[in-house]
Amino acid sequence: MFELFRPTFQADSLDNIQIEMLKKDGIRGLIIDLDNTMTPWNDVEVGPQVAAWFERIKQAGIKACVVSNNKKKQRVALVADRLGIPFVFRASKPRRRAFRAGMNILGTGRGDTAVIGDQLFTDILGGNRLGLYTVLVIPMSPREFVGTRFMRRMEKLLIWLMKHLASPKPDSPKAH
Numbered sequence: 001m002f003e004l005f006r007p008t009f010q011a012d013s014l015d016n017i018q019i020e021m022l023k024k025d026g027i028r029g030l031i032i033d034l035d036n037t038m039t040p041w042n043d044v045e046v047g048p049q050v051a052a053w054f055e056r057i058k059q060a061g062i063k064a065c066v067v068s069n070n071k072k073k074q075r076v077a078l079v080a081d082r083l084g085i086p087f088v089f090r091a092s093k094p095r096r097r098a099f100r101a102g103m104n105i106l107g108t109g110r111g112d113t114a115v116i117g118d119q120l121f122t123d124i125l126g127g128n129r130l131g132l133y134t135v136l137v138i139p140m141s142p143r144e145f146v147g148t149r150f151m152r153r154m155e156k157l158l159i160w161l162m163k164h165l166a167s168p169k170p171d172s173p174k175a176h
């Protein structure tokens with residue numbers, strides 16, 4: 001059960017994700033969360049480092065699509081349009097439908113699509129349910145949708161459980 005909440009890897013922020021590594025792993029399309037992954041919650045400004053990262057992605061031949069649970073179409077569109085990338089809003093992650101819609105837009109499949117987001121219960125769980133490559137990033141700002149704050153407490157509990165209850169992988173060194 002814990003496997004569904006385990007990202008392929010974690011990064012400090014979106015612009016810290018090594019593009020070379022994504023390429024090496026055969027990734028051609030990215031499904032990227034908006035709030036607290038690309039911009040602080042409910043903000044429309046994309047920082048210069050994030051914008052530069054999107055430019056590098058494009059140069060590397062990797063496509064990106066914003067997939068957001070945010071219900072405000074105008075705001076999601078504003079950020080996506082500035083970066084010149086498509087978007088899906090009102091996505092209802094972790095439901096699988098929105099991830100499939102994202103892959104359709106990108107023209108990619110299960111083997112070459114990565115999901116990037118800041119929440120275990122929406123981004124990582126949803127991506128893992130479809131067997132996709134998943135990257136967890138640290139949320140950009142502590143400001144969040146009120147429903148998310150509850151989920152953060154659940155995330156903390158889950159991370160604790162994973163650490164203390166999950167059996168170690170066979171090849172990992174035993175704890176003394």
Ligand SMILES: [Mg+2]
Pocket residue numbers: 033034035036037117118119
């Ligand atoms: Mg988010």
